[in-house]
Amino acid sequence: PFCQKELLRDVIVVTADTELIQRCKRAAERSSSVGAKSLQVIDPNLFLQDMESVVGDTLANIEQEQRVEEEKQLEQSNDDKITSDMENEITLGARLIAVETQLKNSKKKKKNVSPKKRRKLEK
Numbered sequence: 001p002f003c004q005k006e007l008l009r010d011v012i013v014v015t016a017d018t019e020l021i022q023r024c025k026r027a028a029e030r031s032s033s034v035g036a037k038s039l040q041v042i043d044p045n046l047f048l049q050d051m052e053s054v055v056g057d058t059l060a061n062i063e064q065e066q067r068v069e070e071e072k073q074l075e076q077s078n079d080d081k082i083t084s085d086m087e088n089e090i091t092l093g094a095r096l097i098a099v100e101t102q103l104k105n106s107k108k109k110k111k112n113v114s115p116k117k118r119r120k121l122e123k
Contacts, residue, residue: 011024011039011040012040012042013042014047015041016043021041024039024041025041
């Protein structure tokens with residue numbers, strides 16, 4: 001137990017037991033001549049309240065970070081969808097231009113064909 005050893009480092013004792021607190025303080029006083037550090041005694045109820053506060057704040061921060069991350073992912077997926085839609089529109093526009101060009105070229109070729117040749121081609 002703590003009381004049988006010398007107090008050579010910082011120690012925190014969480015207890016409401018007055019006898020244990022007294023034993024720890026006596027051991028700390030005996031260790032002070034050896035260059036001991038400090039002894040802190042904390043009431044368990046206060047310790048639990050502080051822990052709940054810290055954990056509660058931490059959980060709130062984690063939840064906030066998760067919401068922000070989800071919003072970023074949703075925003076990114078929306079951006080990706082918009083980008084994909086734009087790329088599809090560009091691709092379709094390019095195909096349309098290519099088809100229009102082919103149609104114009106084929107019309108020009110038909111103009112150069114004499115009526116006799118056209119009748120032969122149609123048969």
